[in-house]
Amino acid sequence: MGKTFHDDLRLELSLTAGGTSFSIPGGQIKHLSVQLASHGFTAAVTFWTSLEKQDAPLFIAFQKPELIQVRVSIAAEDPELTSPPAPLVLKGLVRSRRLVAEEHGTVQGAERVFRRYTLEFADAAQVLWRQHRPIELHTNTSMKELLEAHKASLQLALDWTELKRKLPMICLALGADEPGVSFYDYVCWYVDAHQGVFSYDSQKNEYLFADSKPSSGQAAPLGPLRVHRTRVLLPPPIRHGARVLNAVAQGPTTTPIDQPQAVQGTFHDVLVRTPLANRADDREKLEKTRLKLHQRQLQVAFKRYPTVDVFPGALLRLEGSLWPASLTGLDEDMRVAELDFEAHAEGAGPYEQQQDFRAPYAVRMSLRLESSSEAAVALPAYRVPRYPIHVEGLVHSPGGEPEDRRYLIVEDEKTSITDYRMTVPLWNKTVSVPAEPTHMPGQFFFPPYKRTRVLVALHHERAELLRFLAWKEGVRTPQSGQGDQILLGESKSSQTALTHDFQEDKPVWRMFRTSGGDTQVIRMGEGNLFIQVKETEASKTPTPTYDVTPQVEAAKGDLSAAVGDSLGQTSAAFQGAMAASRAKMQSAQTAMKATMKAARAEVGAKVAAARSGMQGASSKLSQSSGQLSAASESAKASLKKLR
Structure with missing residues (x-):
């Protein structure tokens, strides 16, 4: 992390549990570590208490399972600074807690103890969304609406055009089965897949979803007097190009995407299957953005607490005559990408500076800086959601009686793609699936009838029909006849049945057509052919x-x-x-x-x-x-x- 230096810090710590707030004097804080990145932070704090009666409410609240909110403020007490930087503020939720008691004598025969509290905490998205694993189906909605519905107590700034696009369906497949993908993983995966920005503003305690990184603001000058060391970090170059392969049979295409540093013949291939040229073009644009080369970064370690804002997103500029003239990044606007901070109280014992609001600390502190023009986004490691999930559906076809065997094929007027509609009763949502022969060759046309029970595969933004789960009423023949049957038509009163079974161990074939009271029968059996046309007056329909x-x-x-x-x-x-x-x-x-x-x-x-x-x-x-x-x-x- 860098060199250890000694500075007086004013640390403020407050805890809120069960609606009650507790303020901890800075002198009681014996250790604080923070890893603050552009997408969030993790931290740990340890403090002592000695006044047991005053500490009793905190001691009781600490043992309860209620959610604990933490607020930490870090500022330097430096008389040399006429205009010190704003305190670094972190607001998060407790992940884990530990409590240790240490005896320090007796009063009136009762033991007295110091209590040492340790809290590990992080930003709210990591704590809540990493335990959030919903399985849901949404239709005709946008990612903006989805995030708003799942934000819990988080503050979101949704300034990304992609989030506002209405989608026919969105499926969340984040249940309790392996590999244990959480909503936090899902968010990072979606942002990465669409090359967006997901960042955390620690000062506002707000999460930003955007098309690109914020570029506004004035860079603060950073001189070398408080800097111990700078290092240049060179990202590994990308040695591959890309190809987008469209496997649609009517017009397959292979589109190469060049990358200046790629070794000839080395590719990352992406396979799609779509008859729509614009969708293939969109995928090509997306893959091209993935090949952007990362710019070099600077790592800056301090020997005194800095005089400028150092939270991620803040802009700095290494300038001044005291810097080496050949320094990489000199006189360039740089953005803080990551902060590592650790402070150990010099008076680490439980007796020392219990009620002071400032104390001397041994501090280690470093920054990772990137160019303000850097477009690449650093996301935390995440697990990729697993798709598809399988649910039962019912074929949707409006009109007619509930038990009618109607079908519906819908053609998109813009793309000419035809679909079936499937209603998923679990969420009472209707999705589209491609109108394809499925398990039959193309010379058979047997579209699924309404309310047929089917197995549907739900991907993130599309669905497909996998197979049928039940026969329609009246199609199955008795076991004793070992028969086969094809039932065509819309209802019992208007249909044609083709049946082949065995009667007295002899094969019999029948074709039976009915339309109200009008019926026709053709029957072929052992040694006979029977044809009948019949009309029943009583059964006539108006x-x-x-x-x-x-x-x-x-x-x-x-x-x-x-x-x-x-x-x-x-x-x-x-x-x-x-x-x-x-x-x-x-x-x-x-x-x-x-x-x-x-x-x-x-x-x-x-x-x-x-x-x-x-x-x-x-x-x-x-x-x-x-x-x-x-x-x-x-x-x-x-x-x-x-x-």
């Missing part, structure tokens, strides 16, 4: 009208809440519904080909009318089987007229 405005408006409001009023998304869903409607119409025409020739014109007219009525709808209509049923009923009525 013929719907072609005015779908109420349904459209209801679906529109429901969909807007889920996807944020995206007209492009609803338009895509509308086109999908129309395609399904046309497919069903063609199937019905094929089944009744021999009897519907004369009525085809009338059916076509009704279909055209239905399409015309639906053109004004801007919402997703996932199924149109009701309109198909109406058209079929009308067609049959027309056939009866022809007979």
